[in-house]
Amino acid sequence: IKANINFQVNPVITDLLIDKHNSDGDVHLDSQGDGVKRQLWFALIKWNALNSIESGVTDTKFIWCFDEPETHLYPKAQREFYDIIRKVTQTNVQSILSTHSTVFIDRARLNSINKVDLVNGYTIISKCEATEDVYQSLQIKNSDFLFYDKFLVVEGDTELHVIPHLYELHSGKSLLADGIQIVNLGGKDKRYENHRILSSVLSGFRKDIGSHVIYLLDNDARWDFPTSELNQLNCIFVGRQDFEDAITPSVWERIINDQTGGKCIMTYSEIEQIRNNVPEVDPKNQSTKLQQSQKFYARLKSHVFKELENQGLSDSHDLLPHKGLDLGRLLSKHIKNLNEVDPQFMSVFDKLRS
Numbered sequence: 294i295k296a297n298i299n300f301q302v303n304p305v306i307t308d309l310l311i312d313k314h315n316s317d318g319d320v321h322l323d324s325q326g327d328g329v330k331r332q333l334w335f336a337l338i339k340w341n342a343l344n345s346i347e348s349g350v351t352d353t354k355f356i357w358c359f360d361e362p363e364t365h366l367y368p369k370a371q372r373e374f375y376d377i378i379r380k381v382t383q384t385n386v387q388s389i390l391s392t393h394s395t396v397f398i399d400r401a402r403l404n405s406i407n408k409v410d411l412v413n414g415y416t417i418i419s420k421c422e423a424t425e426d427v428y429q430s431l432q433i434k435n436s437d438f439l440f441y442d443k444f445l446v447v448e449g450d451t452e453l454h455v456i457p458h459l460y461e462l463h464s465g466k467s468l469l470a471d472g473i474q475i476v477n478l479g480g481k482d483k484r485y486e487n488h489r490i491l492s493s494v495l496s497g498f499r500k501d502i503g504s505h506v507i508y509l510l511d512n513d514a515r516w517d518f519p520t521s522e523l524n525q526l527n528c529i530f531v532g533r534q535d536f537e538d539a540i541t542p543s544v545w546e547r548i549i550n551d552q553t554g555g556k557c558i559m560t561y562s563e564i565e566q567i568r569n570n571v572p573e574v575d576p577k578n579q580s581t582k583l584q585q586s587q588k589f590y591a592r593l594k595s596h597v598f599k600e601l602e603n604q605g606l607s608d609s610h611d612l613l614p615h616k617g618l619d620l621g622r623l624l625s626k627h628i629k630n631l632n633e634v635d636p637q638f639m640s641v642f643d644k645l646r647s
Contacts, residue, residue: 454621498647
């Protein structure tokens with residue numbers, strides 16, 4: 294009897310060693326931190342991805358799934374990784390990422406994001422089909438929609454700067470600290486168009502506009518929205534006509550004195566008279582809506598310019614800035630307490646905090 298004896302040998306990796314420039318010799322991978330392990334994992338993914346791109350294969354062959362790939366990756370590495378994923382998906386790979394990374398969310402197309410919520414034990418998936426460039430329109434990122442539940446919508450740049458200041462005076466905390474995202478509609482010429490974009494995105498991600506979003510608008514904005522749509526929004530209107538006349542004359546008194554270096558001094562009563570000469574918006578009568586030149590701030594600027602012109606100061610037309618961020622900074626600097634603004638602002642803040 295003869296027998297040939299063969300030993301079955303299975304190759305088994307017992308050690309993974311890495312050679313690091315700053316070490317005396319090979320180092321066990323297990324002795325490294327998660328950051329180093331992630332760097333190696335990232336390098337292998339990158340190597341495989343670049344090979345796929347070079348091969349020119351376009352038929353989908355692989356599905357890559359990543360669960361929170363941002364863990365232990367610095368923002369720069371996250372950006373690089375996401376760019377690689379996007380390149381590879383043009384070849385033979387489809388990628389699905391589960392992430393809480395603002396880096397990934399903000400670099401993705403809005404309509405490629407699925408939001409997953411657990412509601413009463415059931416998984417609810419929502420997706421936005423909007424294709425507009427939301428950042429271009431509203432100057433807010435994808436993560437601003439997905440990672441916030443409360444939104445305060447304002448009309449323009451002036452409010453965008455002043456409202457956070459007023460909110461801190463009211464609550465002692467910032468809007469962001471209370472989880473509130475402020476959204477700028479971009480001024481009266483764009484407010485309705487951008488409102489429609491905002492509504493489309495929020496409804497796509499199942500955010501109830503009635504309870505999660507508060508609109509703080511100029512009083513004369515009533516006619517820019519269809520009545521049926523306006524009734525569904527949580528709107529608060531301020532001022533006789535707009536934001537600027539919702540601020541007491543004492544603030545404007547300080548601003549004028551400060552901006553003109555004391556060359557033009559207007560009393561409280563003079564400013565109040567200009568404001569009182571501005572008719573208040575009548576919601577039932579659209580003819581009470583004024584042209585911009587007839588509103589409080591335009592009249593105030595005109596009065597100051599004439600006063601200075603009478604003193605021979607002909608280059609004084611820029612001492613009071615146009616409406617926008619510069620005016621917002623001035624107002625934030627000079628508003629000392631909430632008694633100097635319309636009480637409607639406080640009702641907005643109370644609603645946001647309730």
